[in-house]
Amino acid sequence: MLRQLLRLFSFRRQEPTVIAKEPDSVVLYAAVENAPQNNSCRSNARSALSPTILPSARPLPHHRERLLSMQLAHAKLCGTRRCQRLKGMGISTTGDLATADLANLATQFGAPKKALKVLKQYRRAIRFSASVPGMMPRDALLLISIHRRSVRGLAMESPARLHRDLERFAESTQGRQQLRGRRIPSTRRLKKWISECETAANRARFHAMVA
Template sequence: MLRTFLRLISRSHQAPVPVDLHSPDHVVLFAHLNRPLVNRPSQTPTLRQSVPSASSAETPSIGVPTRNHREWMLSQQLDHMKLFPEARCQQLCDMGITTAGDLVTVDLKSLATKFNSPKKSIRILKRYRQAIRFAATVPGMMPRDAMLLISIHRRSIRGLAVESPIMLYRDLQRFAESSSGRKLLRGRRLPSIKRIRRWISTCERRIAPRIYPTVDAHVATQCFAAAKAA
């Protein structure tokens, strides 16, 4: 038995030794089967292919912009943007202005005549329209964010591209402490520095090819960033 055990754990290759069924040195185990084994044909598992239903095929994904940021922004409902007070939003909805695109394309002079103070209303509606157009040009920006930037005299992507995220955030903090800022925020938080940095980077990529039209877009962005840092 010891010799057999040593052969098993030995690293050297050894030829197989036949087992003697009648020898007391070997132990053979037998298994008794009640039924003989039948060779069944191998069945390969079939993968179920999910077939979309008619309702899921016809219904588009909700909450995902279909083509670009501008189209998605103009299709937003007024009550979802949180740009207006509830009373003003209800007034606009009663007049047939339900989306941001409706407010951008409507004739403001004729719309302002439906309010009690047309002169004041047309001035406010122009600011709303300006905020929607500004937000539609910068992906990731909402009209309420654009309204904050317009309130601190940042009204275009060209002006936003040359800004510093830290300085812009400090200006927003100072504006938020004023009565106009508190009225405009209505308890909401200011945009974070990370979001502001993304807005500025997007504006830089859009402005750089206009300033350096003869070079590649990526190189133009680097040149614009270097000139801005200098």
């Protein structure tokens, strides 16, 4: 009886189940369908890969051409009444004044000799400013008033001394009439003009040596 009880309460030891090993590498084969390529997709891909062609930038006009085509009122060489009077005589731009017959033009004013002198100063200022990039005729007129009349002479100037002479001229009656409430050119602008004049003078000297 004891043996029967031991058989009932005893657990049978089960053998471990052996699982068959599968191969390490399994190769799967799948059929890939060739999807039809859309023409719009092709065009979009080509446009994305192709470089974008930008429109060519319009070149800026040369300083001399832009200045000679400027209206006299914008150049501010003279007052509004004198600009209107010159416009009535057929002189509307700075280029017209630079190429006009000043002697014949001065006879249409009340004081021909004085008018001829003033018109010559205007022409000298226009030609001077056309030779220096960044300079306006009203600025050249100020420099001419303090006896700076050529590119070669301005190339040998000092910005500090030039600015000091302009300050003295601005305090005079003639200087206040020319400025009409405007400020004199800054030292930074004077340095730029002097640098441009030095470059032009060196270029002219080089061409003279080559010739």
